Every structure is written in C-alpha cells, then in structure tokens.
Amino acid sequence: MQFSSGKKLIIACKVAAHTLTEGMVMAMQAPTRTGFERWQDGVxxxxxxxxxxxxxxxxxxxxxxxxxxxxxxxxxxxxxxxxxxxxxxxxxxxxxxxxxxxxxxxxxxxxxxxxxxxxxxxxxxxxxxxxxxxxxxxxxxxxxxxxxxxxxxxxxxxxxxxxKYRSVLRADPKVYEIAVTLGNSLDKMAKAQGTTIDTLKELNPTATVLRPGQVLMYRKASVQKAITxxxxxxxxxxxxxxxxxxxxxxxxxxxxxxxxxxxxxxxxxxx
Incomplete structure (x- = not known):
C-alpha cells in the first residue's frame, strides 16, 4: 500500500508526537535526585x-x-x-x-x-x-x-x-611564707606575691579570718585557661x-x- 506525501507527513507527525509523549512520561516518572544523592555518587x-x-x-x-x-x-x-x-x-x-x-x-x-x-x-x-x-x-x-x-x-x-580558668602552680616547687599585715586580704597578698587566692586557701585551710602577724604559706601560681x-x-x-x-x-x-x-x-x- 502506498501513501500520498500528505498522509506520510501526518503519520510521521503522529509517531513523533507519540515518541515525545512517551519521553515526557518517562521523565515525569524518573525520580529527581537530590543534591546529597548527586554528592554521594561523586564520593x-x-x-x-x-x-x-x-x-x-x-x-x-x-x-x-x-x-x-x-x-x-x-x-x-x-x-x-x-x-x-x-x-x-x-x-x-x-x-x-x-x-x-x-x-x-x-x-x-x-x-x-x-x-x-x-x-x-x-x-x-x-x-x-x-x-x-x-x-x-x-x-x-x-x-x-x-x-x-x-x-x-x-x-x-x-x-x-x-x-576553664583555674589556678596553675608554676614550676618553682618552693613553699614560701608571708606575714599578714593590717589591711591585708587574700586578693592583695596573692597579687603581691605572685600567687593565687585558690593556692593560698589550699595551703592555709584554717585561715578563714586574717589577723596581723599571722603567717601564711604559699607557692608561686597564676590563673590560666586550661583544658578541663x-x-x-x-x-x-x-x-x-x-x-x-x-x-x-x-x-x-x-x-x-x-x-x-x-x-x-x-x-x-x-x-
């Protein structure tokens, strides 16, 4: 059977339309890959x-x-x-x-x-x-x-x-002594002697109230940031x-x- 050129053109258009439709359906059915999935493929x-x-x-x-x-x-x-x-x-x-x-x-x-x-x-x-x-x-x-x-x-x-900031002893192992004078506080004494309040308290646990003439022990220390x-x-x-x-x-x-x-x-x- 032979077709005229007009009929051939109509058939070709129908085939093309059918192919295009199938392609569109397949594209619509194919799941869209996420950015993470594409990254996974590369890795x-x-x-x-x-x-x-x-x-x-x-x-x-x-x-x-x-x-x-x-x-x-x-x-x-x-x-x-x-x-x-x-x-x-x-x-x-x-x-x-x-x-x-x-x-x-x-x-x-x-x-x-x-x-x-x-x-x-x-x-x-x-x-x-x-x-x-x-x-x-x-x-x-x-x-x-x-x-x-x-x-x-x-x-x-x-x-x-x-x-955390905490008291850190220096390499000097020597234990020093200092006499409390009028108006002294642990903070003032620590700053003056190159130590810390925590060090003074640790070496003098009974010194809750300071009295002139009282002798306190201390070690050289400083407050430093440390990994805890x-x-x-x-x-x-x-x-x-x-x-x-x-x-x-x-x-x-x-x-x-x-x-x-x-x-x-x-x-x-x-x-």
Missing amino acids: SKAVSDAKWNSWDCEIQMAVHEYNRHLCGTSGYVPLDWQLIKPMLWVETGAHDPQWNAKPMRIGVAGDPGLASLLSGNEGGDLIVPPAWIGRLTMASVRTIPAYNIRAGIGYLLMRMAHF SWRPFSAALIAERYNGGGDLNYARKLDYALSMVRKGKVALCAR
Missing part, C-alpha cells in the same frame, strides 16, 4: 581514585602531632586520622580548586575560624603544638596545604574542648562545631564519606 567514585588519598600522610602526621601534644589533658581520647580525611572530602574533595591550597577550607574568605584559632582568646594557644605556634599564620594557612590541614585540625579540637574535658567526636557535633550549620547535610555527608574511607585503601606513609 562513591573517589574510593578508586588515587588523587583522593593525596593528603593521607600529611593528615596522619598532623594528627600524631596533636595527639602527642594533647595526650596529657583531662579526658583526651586520641583523634583518629580517618575521621579527618572524610572532613577534607566533605569540605573540598580532589576535584575542587581548593584541594591543592586549602583542603579544609579554613581561612577562606568570610570564614572566622582561622582568626579564632590564631588569636589565642578561645584556647587555640593550648591546642596547637608548640612547634607550630608562630608557623601557622594567616598567610601560611591560606597558601600551604599542610598548614591548612593543621589549622583545620587545630580549630576542630579547639571547638571540641572545654576550657572534651566533647565526644561525632558527625553531628563536628557539623555543629566545625561547619557551624552552613551545610544542613554536613553530618550525613561526613558519615557517608567515613564509610567510604573505611572501605578504601590507605596511602603508604614513611615512618
């Missing part, structure tokens, strides 16, 4: 990509330095370097331009974290290992990846620590304390990235 492929392991040795070295420095603080549990690696994957990732400059993104424009760490006002001076005090600067952290990693870990630890305890490390707390709520999926991403890290190969690092 799932990272396990077999060697570029995503490029900072493993630097992370291990940095975490070891912090663990050695903080191991004597109250309640400190050694940090697992494999918890830091997924943070780099969540913050940047091997295909992000920041991967080779600021892999933990601390110090990027608008981020207050680096200034908080370096100021010392929030306890950063107690967190950062002595060898890195002065080496971590605004300029170095923003340009040297190894420094950025250490600053990021330091900021995380600073935000996970509990601090630590928050538990969890994806939710890291999202809150490090990311600050900027990414609502941060905790989910961190948990997923950690599961991928656990499955992947670890870079061989020189000891």
Whole structure:
C-alpha cells in the first residue's frame, strides 16, 4: 500500500508526537535526585581514585602531632586520622580548586575560624603544638596545604574542648611564707606575691579570718585557661562545631564519606 506525501507527513507527525509523549512520561516518572544523592555518587567514585588519598600522610602526621601534644589533658581520647580525611572530602574533595591550597577550607574568605584559632582568646594557644605556634599564620594557612590541614585540625579540637580558668602552680616547687599585715586580704597578698587566692586557701585551710602577724604559706601560681574535658567526636557535633550549620547535610555527608574511607585503601606513609 502506498501513501500520498500528505498522509506520510501526518503519520510521521503522529509517531513523533507519540515518541515525545512517551519521553515526557518517562521523565515525569524518573525520580529527581537530590543534591546529597548527586554528592554521594561523586564520593562513591573517589574510593578508586588515587588523587583522593593525596593528603593521607600529611593528615596522619598532623594528627600524631596533636595527639602527642594533647595526650596529657583531662579526658583526651586520641583523634583518629580517618575521621579527618572524610572532613577534607566533605569540605573540598580532589576535584575542587581548593584541594591543592586549602583542603579544609579554613581561612577562606568570610570564614572566622582561622582568626579564632590564631588569636589565642578561645584556647587555640593550648591546642596547637608548640612547634607550630608562630608557623601557622594567616598567610601560611591560606597558601600551604599542610598548614591548612593543621589549622583545620587545630580549630576542630579547639571547638571540641572545654576550657576553664583555674589556678596553675608554676614550676618553682618552693613553699614560701608571708606575714599578714593590717589591711591585708587574700586578693592583695596573692597579687603581691605572685600567687593565687585558690593556692593560698589550699595551703592555709584554717585561715578563714586574717589577723596581723599571722603567717601564711604559699607557692608561686597564676590563673590560666586550661583544658578541663572534651566533647565526644561525632558527625553531628563536628557539623555543629566545625561547619557551624552552613551545610544542613554536613553530618550525613561526613558519615557517608567515613564509610567510604573505611572501605578504601590507605596511602603508604614513611615512618
């Protein structure tokens, strides 16, 4: 059977319309993938990509330095370097331009974290290992990846620590004596002798009322900020304390990235 050119055109249009309709139905039926699911796809492929392991040795070295420095603080549990690696994957990732400059993104424009760490006002001076005090600067952290990693870990630890001002004895073990004079108070005596009220009270528990001529013992001490305890490390707390709520999926991403890290190969690092 042969069709005229007009009939052929009508049939072709009907076929095209049917094909278009089927395509639209399939598109409508296909579920829309969320941003988190698309991110998951990318991270799932990272396990077999060697570029995503490029900072493993630097992370291990940095975490070891912090663990050695903080191991004597109250309640400190050694940090697992494999918890830091997924943070780099969540913050940047091997295909992000920041991967080779600021892999933990601390110090990027608008981020207050680096200034908080370096100021010392929030306890950063107690967190950062002595060898890195002065080496971590605004300029170095923003340009040297190894420094950025250490600053990021330091900021995380600073935000996970509990601090408190308390009386700290100085290295001098000698016990001194001082006689109370008229008008003296524990506060005045502590300031004059380079000690603290708490130290005076501890060494003189019966001196509840001061009398001229009374002799008190004291040791050299000062009031200092100290680390008293630590928050538990969890994806939710890291999202809150490090990311600050900027990414609502941060905790989910961190948990997923950690599961991928656990499955992947670890870079061989020189000891």
